[in-house]
Amino acid sequence: MVSQQMDMANAGSREPADKVDWDAVYADQLPRIYNYFRFRLGGEAEVEDLTARTFEKAWSARARYRRDLAGFSTWLFRIAQNVGIDYLRSRHPHAPLDAAVDLAAEITPELEAARDSDLSRLGRLTARLPEREQELIALKYGAALNNREIARLTGLSESNVGTSLYRIVQTLRSQW
Amino acid sequence: MHDEFLKALRRDPPPQFARRLKQQLQAQDAEAKRRSWSRRTRALVFLIVGSAFASGMLVLERQSSEKSEPAQSQAQTQMAAAKSDSTAYRPRSLGPGFVPEGNGATPFDNDNSHEPAGSPANMGFPAQPGSTTEGPAAAAPSTPEQTTQGGLIRSQPPARIAVSPLTDALVLSVLARRPPGKLGAEPRTQTIEADAAFAGLCAPGNARQFDMVVASRRIAHAEFATCRRNGIDRIIESKLGYQALVLTGGRDSTPMKLSASDVYLAIARKIPDPLEPARFIDNPNITWDQIDGKLEYRPIALFGPARATPLHRLFAAALLERGCNAQRSIERLRLADPDLHADLCHTVRDDRLYSEVEQTASLIPQNLWADPNAFVLVDYEFYRENRGQLSVSALEGPEPSTAAFADGTYPLARPIYLYVNLTHLTRVVDAYGLMRELQSMERYARGDSGFVRLDEQDAQQQRSRPTQTLSESDLIPERSVPR
DSSP, X not given: OOOOOOOHHHHTTTSOGXXXXXXXXXXXXXXXXXXXXXXXXXXXXXXXXXXXXXXXXXXXXXXXXXXXXXXXXXXXXXXXXXXXXXXXXXXXXXXXXXHHHHHGGGSOOHHHHHHHHXXXXXXXXXXXXXXXXXXXXXXXXXXXOOHHHHHHHHSOOHHHHHHHHHHHHHHHHHHO | OOHHHHHTTOOXXXXXXXXXXXXXXXXXXXXHHHXXXXXXXXXXXXXXXXXXXXXXHXXXXXXXXXXXXXXXXXXXXXXXXXXXXXXXXXGGGSOTTOOOSTTOOOTTTTOOSSSOTTSHHHHTOOOOTTOOSOSHHHHSOOOHHHHSHHHHHHTSOOOEEEEOTTTHHHHHHHHHTSOSOSTTOOOEEEEOOHHHHHHHHTOSTTOOOOSEEEESSOOOHHXXXXXXXXXOOOEEEEEEEEEEEEEEEBTTSOOOOBOHHHHHHHHBSEEEOSSSTTSEEEOOOOBHHHHOTTSOOOBOOEXXXXXXXXXXHHHIIIIIHHHHHTSHHHHTHHXXXXXXXXXXXXXXXXXXXXXXXXXXXXXXXXXXXXOTXXXXXXXXXXXXXXGGGBOSOOBSSSOOOHHHHHTTOSTTEEEEEEEEEGGGGGTSTTHHHHHHHHHTHHHHOOGGGTEEOOOHHHHHHHHHOTTOBOOGGGGOTTTTSOO
C-alpha cells in the first residue's frame, strides 16, 4: 500500500539540512513521485524512467536544497514537474496513461488488472481535460498531496484547488 | 467515482525498481566522492609541484644575485646616501627646531598624511564600506597629475547602470530627484533585458560594461555562476521593492475570477481561431461567457493603464504575455517568429471594450460607476488606498499582498533587484552614493510607477546589510532547481 506518512521534510524542517534522514525521505516520497507520473503521463517504463530522473536530479542537488525556503516535497515535486514538462514537450503525440496499463501487465493478479483497467479508463477521460486539471488530478490522487501543498506548487489558492478538484471529479463522474 | 476510488488506483512502485534506484543514487554518491578525491589529489600534486618550482626559482635567483653582489654594492651605497639627503627635509622625522635648507620646496610639501598618494584618504572620498585598496586608483603609482585631488576625481568615469524595461522609469525618477551637483558626472543608464544586463555586469576580463543593474527579476544561479567564472564574485544584491498591478472592479459589481488567458482572449486584438488555432482572427468576443462557458454572461469592458507608462509595460509583461503564452498556437511562435509573437501578445483591441484611463482617484471610480460590468487595472498602492471603492482582485490566485509578491504566487507583481559590482564601487564617480539612493527607491519613486515598498521586516533586513555580497547559496530555490 502506498505510504501515507506525513511530509518528512516538513516534519523535520526545524533541523539543519545536513541532518535530513534521506532514507526516510526516499521511502516516503518515492511512491508519491511514482504515482504522480502514473497519473500524469502514463507508460510504466516511462514512469520508472521519469521517477528515476527526478530522484537523480534531486539527489545530486540535495546539498543546495534550503529547508528554510521550501518544504522538501514542494522542492522535489517542482523538479518532478519540470521533468514531466520536458518529457511532454519531447513527446508527440500526447497520449497520457493509455499505454500505461498495457505495459503494467508484468504484474498479473486479477485485482491489478481490474485496477489498471480503471486507471486506463480514467486516463482516457482525463486526457480530454486541460493540462492544469490533469496536473491537479495527478497531484491530488497520484501524489497524495493535500490542497495546501498543491496550491503552493500550482500558484492557485487553496480554496481554488479544492473547488477545481471538486468540479473535475464531478465532470469525470458524469462521464464514467 | 469518488475520492476513495481514485486513491485506490495508486500502486506501490515495484520493489526491484525501488532497490535499483536506491543503488543508483548511492553509486552517484560514490562517484561524486571519487571525483572529489581525484580533484583534491590533483590540487595537492599541483601545490607540491608549484612549491618545488618556486623554491627552485628562489635558489636560482639567490645564486644570480650573489654573483652580481659586488657590482651592486657600490650602487646601493650611492642610493643610500641620496635617500638620507632626501628624507632630511621631512619635518615630522626631525626635531621641532629643524629649519629646512634652501627654499624647502620638495615633492612632499603638500603631503600632510601618512596615506600613500593614491589611497582613498588622499582622494577626498569618504571611507566606504566594502571599498578595497585593490582598485586601480589605490594601486596606481603616484603621478604628478594624480596627486592633485581634483585631477584624480575627474579621471574617474561616471557610473553605468543597466535597467530592465519594466524598471527604467523608476530608475530615471530616482536619478531625476537626486540632489544636484554630485561631482558633476551624471550616471548613464541603458535600458536592456535582464539577461543581457547580467551578462554585461559580469563581462570577463577588464571589460567594464555595467557597474550596476536594476532588474525586475533575481539573478539566476547560472548567471551568478558565470560571474564567478569570470572572476567577479563580489556582487551586492539589494531587493528594492516590487511593481504590482491589481485587476479589480467596482465595489458593487458581481465578483468574478478570471485567468490570464481569459483576460488575453478578451482584450487582444487578434486571437487564435477556436476552430483552426493556427489562424489568427480579429477578436470576436464581446461577453465573458464566449471565452469560457463557465464564466457568466457579462459584457467585456476593461480599463487599463495608458500606453508608454511603466504600468502598461507591467500589464503587458505580467498579464498579456502570460495569457498569450497559454494559447499553444501562439506559444509555438515564441522562437519561430518572435516579432509576430510579440505583436500578437502585446497588441490590445482598440474598440470600446478596452480603453485607457488615467490612474486617478476620481476618474477610476467614475468610470466604474458608469459601467458596473467593467474591470480596471490599477497599481497596488492605488488599490490599497481606494479599497473601499473597489472589489476584491478578479484574477485567479491569491489576493494581492506583499507576502504574495514576495513568494511569487501573485502573478501581476515583479520584484525589483539592484546588483552592484563591488569591485567597481571605488572606480566610478560617486558610486556608493548612487547605490544608497537606489537602495532608498521608495523615497524617490513616483506614485504612478506601480512601485510597492517592501514590508517592514524585509526592509529592515535590507537596511541592515546594504553592502552584503551575494553568495551562491542565496540563489537556491526558484531558479536553480534542476530542469
